[in-house]
Amino acid sequence: MSNKQPHEGGHCRKVFLVGNPNSGKTSLFNAITGERHRVGNWPGVTVQKIEGITITDSGRLIINDLPGTYSLTPATPEEEVVLKSLDEAANGLIINVVDIANFERNLFLTTQLVELGVKPVVSLNCYDSFTRAGGTIDLQKFSSLTGTSAFPTVARTAEGVTSLVEHLARPESLKVECYSNLLALPEIWQKSAEEVLAFQQLKWSTATPLQKYNGLRELISLKPLEADPQILEIRRRLAAQLSIGREKPLKVIDLACELASDRYRRIEKLISLCAVIPGKNIPPWQEKLDALLTHRFLGLPFFALMMAWIFWTTFSIGEIPMGWMESLVELAGNFIRDNLQAGMLRELLADGIISGVGGVLVFIPNILILFFWIAILEDSGYMSRAAFIMDRMMNSIGLHGRAFIPMIMGLGCNVPAVLATRIIDNRFQRLLTMLLIPLVTCAARLPVLVLLCGTFFPENPSTWMFSLFFVNLLVLIFLGHTTSILFKTADNSPFLLEMPPYRLPTPTSVLHMLQEKAMHFIEKAGTVILAGAIVIWVLSVFPREVPLSFDFAAELAAIKSRPVTSQTGEEIASLTRKRDIEQMEGRYMARIGKLMHPVMAPLGFSWRETVSLIPGFLAKESVVSTLTVLYIPYDEDLGKAMHKTGMTPLTAFVFMLFTLLYIPCIATLGVVWRESGSTKFTALSLLVYFSIAYIVSFAALKIGELLQSSTGTAAEAVTIILAAIFAGWYLLRTLLNTFIGRQCKSCASCSSCPAKGNDCPGG
Amino acid sequence: MVRTTQSLADLPEGSTGTIRDIDALSPTAQRLLDMGFVPGTPIKAIKRAPMGDPTTYEIRGYKVGLRRSESSLIDVEIKPDVK
Incomplete structure (x- = not known):
């Protein structure tokens, strides 16, 4: 169907795909839209928006793939998109992808939709493995009991997708009728929700799905103290009504639990009436x-x-x-x-x-x-x-x-x-x-380490390289720890790792992924990387004409006019070198480097090191080649030249440390910018890397100086030893925690942790 | 009948319990409820990860891995007659 020409004057409908993660939503999306889809962002949030088009006999269908979610109640910004799109989706068409092999949990979202008066088209996905395992379902009965239209599909092989699309294209499938069905909200709940809506001059029968959702949400919100007294009163009455006939009265705080339980009771009843679930799937x-x-x-x-x-x-x-x-x-x-x-x-x-x-x-x-x-x-x-x-x-x-x-x-x-x-x-x-x-540490940073370690620590280069990696690792662990302590909450990182059944990957889905990745990279990150490379190139070759301190051409001519001696070749070479250096120093890159030099000077770097860091931004391996060019006037051999200009093993060590940490290369930065979708995040992380690199290098320099100087006082020695012990302890503790520790130190919900006090040190 | 309630985090590998209660104040609780961790549901601890955390549980026919920080929000009851 995807090859037909678009019908002139045919209607154009928006279709929204909702469903649990791992329900085969994306496979279904690919099966419906084929190759035609584009990737964008949802307005306001940096969540990927995937839109595709399919053309049917009666018009065009614009398919929106909403982020996968277990429930309408959002736990992440991705899932919030689903809730925000609810009203728009209810005006169009909603396909609810339900993994029938995982029926109960997948129907939870369906139940939420039906409660709010939305009539989704249910795609009962993974139908093949369900029937193979011995499961049966009465589709007619399922449809009439839920007020939805249900279609068995196998998204991986596109089975059943044609009849689903045909159904979507029919105009009558747009009509939503009011059903009273098994999944609908019980009357007690609906009445209370209606009371909440009345505060906003809304009625259950006319409110949009999102308004209804919010009304219901007010009833079960887990933060009881924030609600206003009138709503609290409604909640109290609701809890009292629900308590009738129970051995244990229901508390207001248990309403959320009760609603979820009630939904699952309805789901269980529905399944028992229309389907036989295979015992072990x-x-x-x-x-x-x-x-x-x-x-x-x-x-x-x-x-x-x-x-x-x-x-x-x-x-x-x-x-x-x-x-x-x-x-x-x-x-x-x-x-x-x-x-x-x-x-x-x-x-x-x-x-x-x-x-x-x-x-x-x-x-x-x-x-x-x-x-x-x-x-x-x-x-x-x-x-x-x-x-x-x-x-x-x-x-x-x-x-x-x-x-x-x-x-x-x-x-x-x-x-x-x-x-x-x-x-x-x-x-x-x-x-x-x-x-x-x-x-x-990526492979491109190794040349810098290999060269400098070999030059300045000829006896044991690997030990020093190892110590650099060690400091790098310490910084990484420290940054990870600190950021998660500062910003991690149970809200932004709930850990629920679903273990889907093993499946054989299909070539189409793998190809889809590869194609999307390559195109995405070239289109989005490629342009940034290219622009960055051109900027660095411009900085390194402009201005074209650099005023020279001597007339190179004239001197060259003078040398050439003299009779050729054994020294002529050498003279020309040294003259050329001198000119190259002057030209290089005149370029913007070197000027910027020299301008930045006062900032870097406390770390013990000369202006040459500072300049070499700029092309290092393009690719870390260019640090070495730039240094080689800059040091040529002192000696052909970079190591000797660096020694001659007063670089010590300590400054070399600090320089390597700084190179490891200071800034990611432009390509990495480009993909971080594109993948995070946030300029603020990218800029902030740049700042973080630079300050960490600066602080760590400075500390390393000072510690090194102290260690070298024989005049170090006892207090200084103690400080260094303490710092070393602390760093070692920090790393060791992390490693120990990793492999044997079972402390709940990363517990994000410590305040409500039942194990608190037993083994929770309050992290 | 002897009833013992304990945290899901302490449910031994391979044993089955029934969910009794869930800490409603935790922000993760709503998501757990929505995923079917409601009172009365049987849940089985399948396997702990090689480093001791997280643990895979089987509930309502699917498998899900929870860290101690999440599983300790849930109280389960082990009935002696349930294998």
Whole structure:
């Protein structure tokens, strides 16, 4: 149906997809819309909005994929979108995707919708595994008992989707009639809700679904002290009415619990009347596989192997197509150099734009391979198990178990790692992971470490490299801890990790993911990275003419006019070098570096180090190449040159530490900006990295100076030792907590924690 | 019949309990209720993670992992006659 031409004058309807996470909502969306969909943002919130179009005989259907949620009551900003779209959705059409293999819980959302007078089209998804397991359902009866129209579907294979779409396209399916059905709100509740609505001059029969929802919400709100006395009175009466005939009277605070219980009672009754649920819908092989994959001793090694495999394929196999990309970029650059006249345009094209585009394209192989595996892990259901076994460790730095894969990928390259944070569905947790990923030492930072450690610590470079990693890790744990202590609440990070049944991933869903990822990256982050690369290039080659302290051309001519001696070659070389340096110092980049130098001087850096940090923003490995160029006048060998200009092992150590921490490269920053959707967050995190890098480097410098000076007083020595002990203890405690500790120190709801006082130190 | 109420977090691996109560003041409580953690529902502790937390539970035919911070909000009752 998706290939038909649009009908002129045909109606255009908005269809909203709602359903539980893992209910197959996105598969159904893909099955209905095919390739045609676009990704945007919901107004006001930075939650991805996915919209697709399908064309039927009678008109166009605009399909909106709403974020997955277990209930209309939002727990995250994503889920708030569902509630906010409720009125608009009720005016159009709502498809409620229900995973029939998980019937009771999925019907909760349906019940909420029906209570509010919405008449969703119910897509009973995963119908095949339901019937295979021996389940049966009387569709006619289900429809008449719920007032909805129900369609069995298998979204993964697009089975049943055609008749669903045909139904949506029929104009009469828009009519909503008032039903009295099994799932409807009991009269006692409706009357009380009506009383609440009366305060706002609203009536249950005419109020919009959202108004009704809010009315009902007033009755069960868990914060009783905030409500006004009249509403409290209604609640009290409601509780009294509901208590009739019970052995234990109902308290006002239990109303939320009572409403949920009542809904589940209605759902249970409905199911008993129209369906036979298979007793055990999890096949025994799945149970066995699950036991193995989450095994106390075998689970972790298996996960580690799988991670090693994914890491190796992403970054080692990924190097092969990366090489092709690089040679392609080189070819294109050479082609332009050969075929264009020398000048500004040629340089801009060859050195600015082409290498900038290359800088974007090199990430594509990594991203595709990584997301290929992520799609398979996610679709197969293993991702939840991986999060399950890693959660304890990640939780110790305030992260979700799902954050492990992005963090580990950060060791290869931060860019795909930041993209991989998509697998974390909680926005707060996703941002926290994004904040921490740039502190994971990526492979591009290694050249700086290898070079400087080798030069300044020739006896034991690996020990010093290790100590750098140690400080880096300490900073990462500290930042994770602090941010989660400061900002983490039970509101923004409820932990409910559903373990979906294992499924075989389908090629279409994997392809969909890969295509979307690659396009998304090129479109969104690629443009930012390209722009950044061009800016850095402009800074490094402009102004074109730099006033020189001597007439280079004249001196060169003078040397050449003299008879050739053994020194002529050397003289020319040194002259050229001198000119190059002067030109480089005149460029904007060096000027900015020199301008910034007073800021960096307390850390012991010379202006050369400061300048090299600027191209380091483009890519960390450029720090080394820039330093090499800047130090050439002192010595051909970078190490010797640095020694000559007075750089000590201590300043080298501090410089390496600063390089590790100061700022993520522009590509990482670009994806963080795009993926977080927040300029404020990106700017703030930049500030955080820079201040942390500055403080840590400064502290390292001072401690180092104290350690070196023999005049250090006893007090200073004690301070250093205490600081070292504290840092060591902090790390050790975190590690211990990770592996054996069972304290509920990360308990976000400590105030209401029943275990409080027993083993909760009040974290 | 002897009735023992304890926190869901302390339910031993492999045993089944019935939900008695849920801490209504916690912000997570509403979500747990919506997901079917209502009084009277049987719940089984399937497995603890290798590092001791979280734990997978089976409830209403599906499996869900909860950390101690969430599972300690729920009180369960183990009846001696329920396996």
